[in-house]
Amino acid sequence: MKQLWLLVAVQATVAAASLVVEIVAGRMLAPYVGMSLYTWTSVIAVVLAGFSAGHWIGGRLAEGTPERALRANGWALVLAATTTGGAVFALRGASGPVIATLENPLAAIVTLSLLVFFLPSLFAGIPAPILSMIAVQAHPDRKGRALGAMFAAGAWGAILGTLAAGFLFISWLGSVGTLAVVTVVYAVLGLQSLMAAGGLRDLGAGVLAALLPGGLAACALTLPNPCTVESDYFCIRVIDATDDPRFPVRMMVLDHLVHGIADATEPTAMLNPHVMMLDGLSRLRMEGRAAWSAFFIGGGSYTVPRAWAAMDLPVAVTVAEVDPSVTQVAQEHFWYAPGDHRIVHADARQTLQREDTTYDVIVGDAFSDIAVPQHLITREFFELVDSRLNPGGVYLMNVIDHTDRLDVLASLVRTARTVWPSVEVWADPAHDPRVTRRVFILLAGETRSPRTRIHHDGPLPADAVRVSAASLDRILEARDPVLFTDDYAPIDRLLGDHGEG
Structure with missing residues (x-):
């Protein structure tokens, strides 16, 4: 040799x-x-x-x-x-x-x-x-x-x-x-x-x-x-949350984070708070419109598009889901039927840049681990989103942060305020204070929402409340929030020093 x-x-x-x-x-x-x-x-x-x-x-x-x-x-x-x-x-x-x-x-x-x-x-x-x-x-x-x-x-x-x-x-x-x-x-x-x-x-x-x-x-x-499907992007797991085969409820886990929960018999059920808020706030802001359009950044279990189809809402839905296997699993295991929904298997930012279509609602529901991907939290991306909103349109996004710090939330609010005149934060009032990791919804647009509380009926009735402007200002004043840009968006560091809570 x-x-x-x-x-x-x-x-x-x-x-x-x-x-x-x-x-x-x-x-x-x-x-x-x-x-x-x-x-x-x-x-x-x-x-x-x-x-x-x-x-x-x-x-x-x-x-x-x-x-x-x-x-x-x-x-x-x-x-x-x-x-x-x-x-x-x-x-x-x-x-x-x-x-x-x-x-x-x-x-x-x-x-x-x-x-x-x-x-x-x-x-x-x-x-x-x-x-x-x-x-x-x-x-x-x-x-x-x-x-x-x-x-x-x-x-x-x-x-x-x-x-x-x-x-x-x-x-x-x-x-x-x-x-x-x-x-x-x-x-x-x-x-x-x-x-x-x-x-x-x-x-x-x-x-x-x-x-x-x-x-x-x-x-x-x-x-x-351990994976139901091992795709090019995720370890996708389908977990049965109930033992009764007559009323199946399933969770979609991507890597180690639950990305969606769906009820087979109740398509309009919102079984986790952030999905309830994304659904309820979108419908609140579009209330009274004869027809509207929505663009989803990330599909997950497609719970909200499925619910809107069951509600027969006058909404044209587009979903940008980077992983085709996620869509396939949603159809095979989470009772999602695309119908006339438009599904694009590509990165959402690239899709918005490539197409000049505008929407009434854009929903950010994408995660890499527990953080939103860096390219979807920056001022430049928010400017792109704003350019794709119709007059009176709104942008909603999921935010995970730790209640003992709130550095990510503060930085996202600061960044969003450079683009939109109105930036709100909504939260679940029933959140267990012993759990430090919490999900918020950031809502941005031209005007404030007409109500400060929304309610959802269903198998798990729930409420969501808007954090007061004064409380939000105090959160920012007590910290040194980062302005997220394409050059600097250290969201992993801001989240990385904490346990699961």
């Missing part, structure tokens, strides 16, 4: 496989801790730390004879296969105790990342210096070229692995299936190195050792998938 082309191929394959694991890591953590800036920061840091430790170990091992170095390389890859194949079991076994023990979500994210993905990265980092040293020693007259080829192979492998994971493997195979493939790739490369180092004797021992990662990968494939 001294031909440069073969060393380059192995180096590129190991690099590609290790980056596939890194991309899969973020998706696997999502059902437990969400898919946020902090999740990706932790995953990248842990994987790089593993690579660094592996490179250091591999550098020491590379100082031996080529045969000993290849043997060490082979066993490192077998261990990479074993820890990769066991990652699913490690995550499912550790997630419960870690999340229950560590109240700080950032600590939980970092700890889970370390426990599950550090060792696969460490063992995958060992081959690079070993293979590079062998390439240099095997080509003494072309040391620089050999070393450059190995570095290039690592970089290109990482690029191809990243693209393959994001665009192909996870979509085709899912996270567990992708890890199983990587496990097999590591094991095969490990056996190849062992055979090159010591012939059949080392190969036989390697085959026996490779049975463990192979068995782990096979067992992992038999585990129940």
Whole structure:
């Protein structure tokens, strides 16, 4: 195994496989801790730390004879296969105790990342210096070229692995299936190195050792998938909220956050406060109109469009939902029939920029983890929304914040006030004060709403109240709210220092 082309191929394959694991890591953590800036920061840091430790170990091992170095390389890859194949079991076994023990979500994210993905990265980092040293020693007259080829192979492998994971493997195979493939790739490369180092004797021992990662990968494939559908964007889960099959109620969970609740027999039921407010406030502001139009940023379980269809409201509905699988799940599991609703499977901001259609109501109900995506909270986006509102139109958006801080709410109000003359905040008066995380509705437009309270009848009667202007001003005066712009919108940081509440 001294031909440069073969060393380059192995180096590129190991690099590609290790980056596939890194991309899969973020998706696997999502059902437990969400898919946020902090999740990706932790995953990248842990994987790089593993690579660094592996490179250091591999550098020491590379100082031996080529045969000993290849043997060490082979066993490192077998261990990479074993820890990769066991990652699913490690995550499912550790997630419960870690999340229950560590109240700080950032600590939980970092700890889970370390426990599950550090060792696969460490063992995958060992081959690079070993293979590079062998390439240099095997080509003494072309040391620089050999070393450059190995570095290039690592970089290109990482690029191809990243693209393959994001665009192909996870979509085709899912996270567990992708890890199983990587496990097999590591094991095969490990056996190849062992055979090159010591012939059949080392190969036989390697085959026996490779049975463990192979068995782990096979067992992992038999585990129940926590996702009902694993799409290109989310782990989508459908959870039955009632045991009575005659009156089914279901929750849609995207990654780890409930995005909608629907009642099969009561399409107009609003079973969580923020949906009730989005529905009630939209109808309040459009009261008396013979016909109106609405644009939804995010579909979720499509609860409000479904309810409006059941109410036979004179509203033309457009929904921009980036994930087609969310729409499909809403139709298959949440009793949503699109009818004459227009559904656009694209980013809402891009859709509003591309089209010059105007609306009477624009509803922002998109989340990435518990935060609204950064590009949907900025002054520039609000200006775009305002340009797509008809005279007298309103913009409503969901806001999640912690009641002991309210930094996000204050910053969004400040930002919205740079665009609209009237900015209101509505809240659920029945909210449990012991729960610090709370959902608000920001409503912006040309004029104030005609009422300060709305009521919803149904299986769960509920009210919503408008926060007084004086209270809202005090919230802003007591803080230093951020003006969110396309250049600076640190919503993850403003939310990230808190537990779930």
